[in-house]
Amino acid sequence: MNTIYADYNATTRIDPEVRAAMDEAMEVGFGNPSSIHRAGQAARRLIDQARARVARLINAATEEIVFTSGGTEADNLAVLGVAQAAKGERRRVVTSAVEHQAVLAPCTFLQEQGQPVTFLPVDGDGKIDGAALEAAAKPDVVLMSVMLANNDVGTVQPIADVVKAAAACGAVVHSDAVQAAGKLPIDVNGLGVSLLSFSSHKIHGPKGVGALYVRRKIPMVPLVHGGRQERLLRPGTENVAGIVGFGKACELAQARLASDSRRVASLRDRFEGQILANVSGTRINGNVANRLANTSNIAFVGLDGEAITINLDMAGMAVSTGAACSSADKTPSHVLVAMGQSAAVARSSVRFSFGRDNSDEDIERAVDLVVRTVKLLRGANR
Numbered sequence: 001m002n003t004i005y006a007d008y009n010a011t012t013r014i015d016p017e018v019r020a021a022m023d024e025a026m027e028v029g030f031g032n033p034s035s036i037h038r039a040g041q042a043a044r045r046l047i048d049q050a051r052a053r054v055a056r057l058i059n060a061a062t063e064e065i066v067f068t069s070g071g072t073e074a075d076n077l078a079v080l081g082v083a084q085a086a087k088g089e090r091r092r093v094v095t096s097a098v099e100h101q102a103v104l105a106p107c108t109f110l111q112e113q114g115q116p117v118t119f120l121p122v123d124g125d126g127k128i129d130g131a132a133l134e135a136a137a138k139p140d141v142v143l144m145s146v147m148l149a150n151n152d153v154g155t156v157q158p159i160a161d162v163v164k165a166a167a168a169c170g171a172v173v174h175s176d177a178v179q180a181a182g183k184l185p186i187d188v189n190g191l192g193v194s195l196l197s198f199s200s201h202k203i204h205g206p207k208g209v210g211a212l213y214v215r216r217k218i219p220m221v222p223l224v225h226g227g228r229q230e231r232l233l234r235p236g237t238e239n240v241a242g243i244v245g246f247g248k249a250c251e252l253a254q255a256r257l258a259s260d261s262r263r264v265a266s267l268r269d270r271f272e273g274q275i276l277a278n279v280s281g282t283r284i285n286g287n288v289a290n291r292l293a294n295t296s297n298i299a300f301v302g303l304d305g306e307a308i309t310i311n312l313d314m315a316g317m318a319v320s321t322g323a324a325c326s327s328a329d330k331t332p333s334h335v336l337v338a339m340g341q342s343a344a345v346a347r348s349s350v351r352f353s354f355g356r357d358n359s360d361e362d363i364e365r366a367v368d369l370v371v372r373t374v375k376l377l378r379g380a381n382r
């Protein structure tokens, strides 16, 4: 029997249409996009078309898209690029305690270099604290970086409040939309952000490619130096096939967003309802009223989330205990800890994240596998 894949927040399967577009790009777009001959111009045209598709997903202008090697690089470019361009007294970065490491780590790096950083606390649902945000909005702030939706629990952040606070103190706003893209409609103009990161492999595109939306005239410096590609913000010969695949994935995500998220929400809700009804000692982590439609983070109080994950894998279901890059170590999710959960409850939690290829039958089987796994582990605990 096939494995039930319920770890879409870690990564997604590449769409066959994306793969076909990449195959063709490797054939007809082998030239260097910076070359003036026809082979180069063919590659350039492919990048231009992909850039337009990527821009359309977030309602940006084509020239505001800077291609990167993924979400991590886009986040680093936003945080370090703006912070390192800062001059005078305005140098502080404000972020939240529940960001992905791709934002937290560059913020910590800045702090170690002597640049001031404020980490906003969150409430029990993982939403940033409004009073702390207001208090942080001081004239020394150069950048506010708050994610659109959280990867571990799915909580959607009040970006409009962040934009308002930033406007009050003259700061630039960045939002990590790596998990939100393809799951929520995104309009960078409606949101009012100046920088927004997203990543191809979370939306059925290839790994190793992503983008940073950079509104015109945002003062920032590049992380790497070299050629003139990507408005000088990300020099280096472009990953043509990857960019083409990302463009196709964005086009598909846009066309399917409404129907996919409705269907996935109903699968997630059915799964969650049945687990809560059939497994004692379970509760949902995150903002149930305002979270990503595909994400269900469940605490199995008294059990070890990692043991559940390993047993489910052996039984034929792929889930995770949190961000893929940190689930290999034993420390509890910093997101759940910031939400006020005890280390024990945080360690008992499992993230189920559903997606496009999940079926009704997957959900029936998933519930059965989770119920049986918990029974097995509780029996083993006695």
Ligand code: PLP
Residues within 6 Å of the ligand: 009, 010, 069, 070, 071, 072, 073, 075, 100, 102, 147, 149, 150, 151, 176, 178, 179, 199, 200, 201, 208, 210, 323, 324
């Ligand atoms: N930001 C968030 C919220 C994520 O969930 C991830 C990946 O899990 C990233 C950033 C990093 O993206 P990438 O894997 O493309 O480097």
